[in-house]
Amino acid sequence: MSHIAKYQTKIVLPWHSSAALRERDPAWQMLREAVELAAEELDGRVVPYIVDYYNTATDCDFGIVTPEFRRGVGIQVQPGTGEVRFLYDDYGGYKLQALKICERIQQNYAALALSRALKELNYEVELTEERDENGARRLVLRGVS
Secondary structure, three states: OOOOEEEEEEEEOOOOOOHHHHHHOHHHHHHHHHHHHHHHHOOOEEEEEEEOOOOOEEEEEEEEEOOOOOOOEEEEEOOOOOEEEEEEOOOOOOHHHHHHHHHHHHHHHHHHHHHHHHHHOOOEEEEEEEEOOOOOEEEEEEEEO
16 A cells, blocks of 8 residues: 655754745755755656655655656655655555665765865865675765865
8 A cells, every 4th residue: 555654864954934045044955955966866856746656746845756766755844843854655665765765865965064064174075985895885075184
């Protein structure tokens, strides 16, 4: 049976009731950039909604649809709290594809946040992507003063 699952992250953004203020907020911009990078890396595209097994749409702040997971993973920022949640319908054995997208967004967001923090402290930042023996992706950030 199809249903939209919610996956809570540790990412919390400042909440602004105004969409215009959200668009200008650096944390929101960083989340948008993390989503766009993930879409590019996974050969997908950014969308404003996701669908479930029955093709019913659910609106979200950001969403990614990939060739591997056409229903998509949505990102909703909770009003008032700023808590970031991922939404997806994994019915039919798509949980791994959905989690791959979620993890990629979180990795990108963490790398962007750390990189910007190091730059603010006047470090030169070098980012490299490595793969372990199982093919798992690892981002390595180096800050040189």
